[in-house]
Amino acid sequence: MNSLIENMENVNDHSSDDLKEQVAYYIERINSTNKFVKSYPHKFTKSIEVEEYIQKYYHLESGDKMDNTEDNSESIMGRVTSKRASGKKLFFYTIFSNGYTIQIMSSMNSYHNSEEFKEINLSIRRGDIIGIKGYPYRSTRGELSIIPTIIQILSPCYHMLPNEHFGVVDKEIRYGQRYLDLMINNDIRNIFITRSQVTSYLRRFLEDRNFIEVETPVLINKVGGATAKPFKTFHNAMKQEMSLRIAPELYLKQLVIGGLDRVFEIGKQFRNESIDLTHNPEFTSCEFYMAGADYNDLMKITEEFMSGLCHKIHGKYEIDYQGTKINFAPPYRTIDMMSELRTILREKLNDYEFEFPIDLSSDITIDLLKNVCSKLNVKCPEPHTASRLIDRLVGEYIEPQCISPTFIINHPLVMSPLAKSHRDDKYLTERFELFINGKEICNAYTELNDPIVQKERFMESQKDKSKGDDEVPPTDMEFVTALEYGLPPTGGWGIGIDRLVMFLTDNDSIREVILFPTRSTI
Numbered sequence: 001m002n003s004l005i006e007n008m009e010n011v012n013d014h015s016s017d018d019l020k021e022q023v024a025y026y027i028e029r030i031n032s033t034n035k036f037v038k039s040y041p042h043k044f045t046k047s048i049e050v051e052e053y054i055q056k057y058y059h060l061e062s063g064d065k066m067d068n069t070e071d072n073s074e075s076i077m078g079r080v081t082s083k084r085a086s087g088k089k090l091f092f093y094t095i096f097s098n099g100y101t102i103q104i105m106s107s108m109n110s111y112h113n114s115e116e117f118k119e120i121n122l123s124i125r126r127g128d129i130i131g132i133k134g135y136p137y138r139s140t141r142g143e144l145s146i147i148p149t150i151i152q153i154l155s156p157c158y159h160m161l162p163n164e165h166f167g168v169v170d171k172e173i174r175y176g177q178r179y180l181d182l183m184i185n186n187d188i189r190n191i192f193i194t195r196s197q198v199t200s201y202l203r204r205f206l207e208d209r210n211f212i213e214v215e216t217p218v219l220i221n222k223v224g225g226a227t228a229k230p231f232k233t234f235h236n237a238m239k240q241e242m243s244l245r246i247a248p249e250l251y252l253k254q255l256v257i258g259g260l261d262r263v264f265e266i267g268k269q270f271r272n273e274s275i276d277l278t279h280n281p282e283f284t285s286c287e288f289y290m291a292g293a294d295y296n297d298l299m300k301i302t303e304e305f306m307s308g309l310c311h312k313i314h315g316k317y318e319i320d321y322q323g324t325k326i327n328f329a330p331p332y333r334t335i336d337m338m339s340e341l342r343t344i345l346r347e348k349l350n351d352y353e354f355e356f357p358i359d360l361s362s363d364i365t366i367d368l369l370k371n372v373c374s375k376l377n378v379k380c381p382e383p384h385t386a387s388r389l390i391d392r393l394v395g396e397y398i399e400p401q402c403i404s405p406t407f408i409i410n411h412p413l414v415m416s417p418l419a420k421s422h423r424d425d426k427y428l429t430e431r432f433e434l435f436i437n438g439k440e441i442c443n444a445y446t447e448l449n450d451p452i453v454q455k456e457r458f459m460e461s462q463k464d465k466s467k468g469d470d471e472v473p474p475t476d477m478e479f480v481t482a483l484e485y486g487l488p489p490t491g492g493w494g495i496g497i498d499r500l501v502m503f504l505t506d507n508d509s510i511r512e513v514i515l516f517p518t519r520s521t522i
Contacts, residue, residue: 127157225249
């Protein structure tokens, strides 16, 4: 410790004023607490949590003071968030613990040693974690307090905390030093409590319907289950390139093939994509697979889950999100993707005989879609595949309609290589996406279980890869082999946890609902 002080005292005159101030504060803190924190204690025995203390002594009326006896003594612990002195014999602190605050009224008349009282109270700083043993009291102003007989500095804070009134504003500090954000910005804590409630509710919802939770690999040999660019790494011992998964889908379906009829996984996915308000390269999703179900069953389950979750969190079905009312009460609106897109394009193009070709994967379709995008000034980055062009038009004209939860259904086959063809139209699939306020939350479909067709779909999608679409995964013949053993009729469903939490906590950025979002160090 002494050598650390010596090094810090060597800060030269060219250092910034902020650094000089911080170093001076650091040295002063070490010196002032040295007597009381000779070694950080291994343990502090609490008799009660702050929340429990508040409940237990809530009945005390203004001016009520419990007798200073061992039977009435309580031991609590927390972080000092404020300190003020009323002369030399009375100090007031507020400590924070697990979401609750309590006042400490430190009086020399009640402390076990008057000399130690002076020194310990002069040494305590805002941010310190302290342990208190004392007895309950409600002040004449009605503030529930504890009067300490002993105070111990358990872990001093060697940094000046930001102003409590203004909080931590700089987002890079907030995301990089989330512990500081949680200390100062009390509302942040509630976001992550809600996030925990969301995953807990989802887990119970599925387990109550006889689903079992499983874990599948994160570090994988072959990427699949979604259209996205992966993060790549190298396994030294095996001398082979590997990737972080972009989705657990193909593994989970293999478990259904093996006889686990209802499985789900809540876990991290990794996609080498840009960062924006609704995208983070590392995110959390839940996928489940249900033997015997189709996408119609999954729509009903989705309505039940989403409405139940919203009511669990908010006690009602309608919430306010960024000034917009969103109603989670079922039934949800359903939009047939291609039918709705055709209707919109007829109006936009002023051509009421406009039709899509029957085969949406044909070159004729691609030329038509490129022409439509050009006329309507809808930008679509290359490569111009049918899937990308349709997706861009849907994103421009249909998704913004979806404010309250809305199902967009029956996607073209070219957009859904893992979904089963629609029973009434072989060029479409039995798939839906759930959108809220124009953002995709959920994706589901009746699973393709014909190995021959699946192999053909994989080979067809490689044409888009050859055109430059580097998000198309390679053909997974191991999965095709698994399908040859027989996958029962199955419905598969996936939801983005982060985006869902955004809506339920009224946040417009995905980084606000991820404890440690991906940050640049450049």
